[in-house]
Amino acid sequence: METEDRLLTPGEVASLFRVDPKTVTRWAAAGRIGSIRTPGGHRRFRESEVRALLEGDAEAQTGFEAGHSTH
Amino acid sequence: METEDRLLTPGEVASLFRVDPKTVTRWAAAGRIGSIRTPGGHRRFRESEVRALLEGDAEAQTGFEAGHSTH
DNA sequence: AAAGAGTAGGGTAATTGGGGCT
DNA sequence: TCTGTCCCAATTACCCTACTCT
Numbered sequence: 148m149e150t151e152d153r154l155l156t157p158g159e160v161a162s163l164f165r166v167d168p169k170t171v172t173r174w175a176a177a178g179r180i181g182s183i184r185t186p187g188g189h190r191r192f193r194e195s196e197v198r199a200l201l202e203g204d205a206e207a208q209t210g211f212e213a214g215h216s217t218h
Numbered sequence: 219m220e221t222e223d224r225l226l227t228p229g230e231v232a233s234l235f236r237v238d239p240k241t242v243t244r245w246a247a248a249g250r251i252g253s254i255r256t257p258g259g260h261r262r263f264r265e266s267e268v269r270a271l272l273e274g275d276a277e278a279q280t281g282f283e284a285g286h287s288t289h
Numbered sequence: 290a291a292a293g294a295g296t297a298g299g300g301t302a303a304t305t306g307g308g309g310c311t
Numbered sequence: 312t313c314t315g316t317c318c319c320a321a322t323t324a325c326c327c328t329a330c331t332c333t
Contacts, residue, residue, distance in 0.1 A: 154236035186250040187322045258331045
């Protein structure tokens, strides 16, 4: 019942979103995206979650405040 | 609590964390993760410990529902 | 006994984490 | 407020050859 989806590295997620890996790190630190940490401290992201975010699944997304237009 | 004695290979643990098998070996050498050595010198890892490490770290993350904070 | 896949070990390059700043 | 870039330190990835496991 567990979703064994693949994990993505910060760099891969950054490429998917076309942003700097540092930005992905900030998202994780802010709790906007779930993250798994390796014993070494590096982050890994669930592909399914990233996909959902990329798909524009804004229905159940956070940070969707009052009509805040995109930057 | 029973001890999950199922042992995982470095490659399996590496797949779970999305890292290189050599990195898992490094974790064991650094004492970050418990390891059992075969008479031949190969390492084996306890699944229960690996699972704990994978889920042990979870900051605020999405997936539950939209946390509508009036922020 | 032989073969293939996986693993150990060492060394070097690339990526990542964290803080601070343009 | 959010993102990109610079710094340095730590972690991780890929190269090789030799040994172990099935």
